[in-house]
Amino acid sequence: MSKVKSPQEKKRLAYDRDHVTLAEYPHGFRRTWPRKKAKAQRAARRKVHQALKTTGDQAAIADVRQKRVRKWGSITLRESVRLKQQKRKQMVGAHKARKIARLAMLAKYVEDALQQEVEDFHEEIRAAAYMLVALGRVHVWPIHDLENLLALAISKLEEVKALYQQESPDSMQAVEDEIAVLRSRLKKADK
Numbered sequence: 001m002s003k004v005k006s007p008q009e010k011k012r013l014a015y016d017r018d019h020v021t022l023a024e025y026p027h028g029f030r031r032t033w034p035r036k037k038a039k040a041q042r043a044a045r046r047k048v049h050q051a052l053k054t055t056g057d058q059a060a061i062a063d064v065r066q067k068r069v070r071k072w073g074s075i076t077l078r079e080s081v082r083l084k085q086q087k088r089k090q091m092v093g094a095h096k097a098r099k100i101a102r103l104a105m106l107a108k109y110v111e112d113a114l115q116q117e118v119e120d121f122h123e124e125i126r127a128a129a130y131m132l133v134a135l136g137r138v139h140v141w142p143i144h145d146l147e148n149l150l151a152l153a154i155s156k157l158e159e160v161k162a163l164y165q166q167e168s169p170d171s172m173q174a175v176e177d178e179i180a181v182l183r184s185r186l187k188k189a190d191k
Helices: 007-017 026-054 077-091 094-114 118-135 143-167 169-190
Strands: 019-021 074-076
Touching (some): 007 074, 007 077, 019 077, 094 143, 118 143, 118 169
């Protein structure tokens, strides 16, 4: 029967005495460790055999070293819990931060596309403007540059509309609809 009676003392002793393995497959260790050792020994024997075969000199054998096989190791339960808590603290807000970073990158791509010349890159400008139509809302898009991008997209789409009047009048209605949506968003952003 255990001499330790209080649950607090049992927990403290468990944190200090219990260990956790760091292996990727901890239960497979008993099977993989002999294999790793045998593989390293076979490789060393093969090198010795090749050295004897090529040079025939016993001095070449002394230079052959067996590859060191390392174990994963283990840590105390206390250290394992501390590492888990530290990782959990690092992960707080990580998903939101990645989402904000992706949207900021998308905003940069859209801005770069809208900066291009209309005559050469009118399709890319339309695609960038569509991204603003689809995602250019206050709660989705990074707010600090939304108004500027909306104004830039409207001016570029006006130029695309003038270009389409000459080339393809049937696409003008779609461009006009996009301009109307962007103007309504710009008015909401101004308020």
